[in-house]
Structures are given as C-alpha cells and as structure tokens.
Amino acid sequence: MDKDYAARKWVTVDQVLTTQPCELIYAIAITNDSDPRDNKIYDGENTTGELIVNLQTKLNSNVEFNPPEPVKCHRGLYIDFGDNTEGVFVMWRNLPRKPK
Numbered sequence: 226m227d228k229d230y231a232a233r234k235w236v237t238v239d240q241v242l243t244t245q246p247c248e249l250i251y252a253i254a255i256t257n258d259s260d261p262r263d264n265k266i267y268d269g270e271n272t273t274g275e276l277i278v279n280l281q282t283k284l285n286s287n288v289e290f291n292p293p294e295p296v297k298c299h300r301g302l303y304i305d306f307g308d309n310t311e312g313v314f315v316m317w318r319n320l321p322r323k324p325k
Contacts, residue, residue, distance in 0.1 A: 236313045241270050242302040246320040248295035249277060249302060255311040256282035262307030266290075266315070268298040272305050282310055 231250055234242060254264045263281055267274035277296055280288040295318065302317055 231316045231318050233316045236304050239306050244301040245322055247298050247302055248318045250295050251316040252290040254280035254282050254288045254313045257311050260309055262309045264307040264313050265305040267303040269300040269303055
C-alpha cells in the first residue's frame with residue numbers, strides 16, 4: 226500500500242524546496258520584533274516562477290497560508306525569504322513527474 230506523505234521544512238534563507246511538480250499544502254511566516262517583510266513562494270526554482278503567495282508579515286504577528294485545496298505547482302517550489310522574519314514553515318506534497 227502506498228502512503229501519501231507531506232514534506233515539510235522550516236525555512237530561514239532563500240531556497241528551492243523541490244524541483245518537481247508538487248502541491249503546496251500550508252505555509253506560515255513567523256515574524257520577529259522588527260519591521261514587516263515579504264516572504265514570497267513561487268511555482269518554480271527561483272523568483273522568475275509564478276508567484277503563488279506573498280506572506281507579508283506585520284510587526285509581532287504571523288501570517289498563515291492555508292488554502293481549502295492544495296495549490297498545484299508545475300515547476301517546483303521556491304521561497305524568497307524576507308528579512309526580519311524568524312522563519313517560514315512550509316508543507317508540500319511531491320507529485321510524480323510526467324514521463325518524457
């Protein structure tokens with residue numbers, strides 16, 4: 226029996242989370258005590274991909290992205306980490322690659 230596991234990561238720098246098709250399930254940006262910043266999540270391997278969500282943190286508050294259905298990403302998942310953010314917790318599920 227196949228089991229369906231979600232990948233998860235605590236992100237503290239700009240990085241590629243996966244290079245394969247996936248579904249973005251959940252994300253939350255945790256701010257520190259500084260000015261608000263943007264934390265952008267893209268469908269792709271860098272900031273040239275399609276913007277999925279901009280988690281704009283505010284002073285002393287967290288911003289959550291909890292869509293009712295997973296967001297399908299065709300080219301991977303990249304996070305552009307904002308300054309003055311403690312971290313962003315991201316959950317996603319990798320999808321099978323299409324055969325060539």
